[in-house]
Amino acid sequence: MGANKYESYHEHREGALFKKCNTCLNWFEANYNNFEKDKNAKSGLNGKCRTCQRNYNKEQYLKDRENRIKKAYQRILNNRESHLESLKKNNARQKTKEMVRKGGIKYRKSDKYAVWKDKNKDRFIVYSHNHRNHNITKNEWKLCKVYFDESCAYCGLHKNNHYVTRIGKKMLFDLHKEHVVHNGANDLSNCIPSCSACNSEKNTKDIDEWYNESNVKFNQERYSKIIKWLHEDCKLFIEGNFAVNGVVETNPDKVIYIDDQITKVDD
Numbered sequence: 001m002g003a004n005k006y007e008s009y010h011e012h013r014e015g016a017l018f019k020k021c022n023t024c025l026n027w028f029e030a031n032y033n034n035f036e037k038d039k040n041a042k043s044g045l046n047g048k049c050r051t052c053q054r055n056y057n058k059e060q061y062l063k064d065r066e067n068r069i070k071k072a073y074q075r076i077l078n079n080r081e082s083h084l085e086s087l088k089k090n091n092a093r094q095k096t097k098e099m100v101r102k103g104g105i106k107y108r109k110s111d112k113y114a115v116w117k118d119k120n121k122d123r124f125i126v127y128s129h130n131h132r133n134h135n136i137t138k139n140e141w142k143l144c145k146v147y148f149d150e151s152c153a154y155c156g157l158h159k160n161n162h163y164v165t166r167i168g169k170k171m172l173f174d175l176h177k178e179h180v181v182h183n184g185a186n187d188l189s190n191c192i193p194s195c196s197a198c199n200s201e202k203n204t205k206d207i208d209e210w211y212n213e214s215n216v217k218f219n220q221e222r223y224s225k226i227i228k229w230l231h232e233d234c235k236l237f238i239e240g241n242f243a244v245n246g247v248v249e250t251n252p253d254k255v256i257y258i259d260d261q262i263t264k265v266d267d
Contacts, residue, residue, distance in 0.1 A: 006042055008020075010030065016029055017029070019034075019045060022047040023052040024051070030043060030045055031045075134187065134190075135187055136177070136191060141177065143237045144191060144193060145159065145175065145193050147229060147233065148192060148193050148225070150175075151193070152193060153193055153222060153226050154211060155195060155198055155217040159175050160172075162196070164196045175193035176194045177191050178194035180192055182206075189234045
């Protein structure tokens with residue numbers, strides 16, 4: 001009886017073994033692309049094709065969904081520390097980071113995201129303001145940091161000491177591109193280097209509201225340098241119009257970066 005059943009669900013066609021799904025009754029080539037592995041089966045393959053098996057698993061999950069969620073939540077509560085540690089390790093994996101990044105890109109291109117934006121216009125505006133990027137080149141950013149001695153323009157912390165705690169570890173990060181005026185321009189005229197702490201503390205405040213004599217990080221010399229940069233010197237460092245030792249150099253190919261200094265290539 002067993003042999004007859006096997007033969008009724010398996011056929012050799014053109015030198016390849018084909019298997020019939022016991023649910024949808026369609027024939028597929030007998031391999032792991034079409035069937036899951038089953039070590040107890042004579043063919044070594046599951047009786048359901050992958051599509052039918054997925055549908056079956058989904059049905060079983062939905063039948064007992066609430067109970068499963070409650071059990072999972074209780075396991076997390078009972079093992080909170082090990083759960084958090086497991087999350088940190090998983091989130092630190094490059095594969096996970098890449099998966100999250102690609103998932104975000106895919107979601108932002110979807111109709112679902114467009115519907116969310118339409119229903120949450122106020123929230124989207126706030127989010128956009130809090131996640132704006134500067135539209136400056138790598139060379140402009142490099143020259144901006146050199147101008148401020150490769151340090152936070154507010155507190156003077158050097159970039160080599162700019163450690164930020166991520167997933168429980170201290171890691172060296174580049175300085176932030178700080179919007180001095182929160183709702184201001186996204187170019188070099190509204191950009192200074194800032195450490196993570198100063199960037200978070202200032203948040204959306206005006207510079208004079210936050211960076212003044214009541215702030216323990218305040219330094220008059222650094223404040224004057226920031227103002228001079230915003231109103232005058234930044235214009236000399238916009239790409240295509242660099243200032244080298246006080247002289248405007250309009251050819252960016254002649255401007256190079258050596259030993260933390262801005263210099264000019266000899267003709």
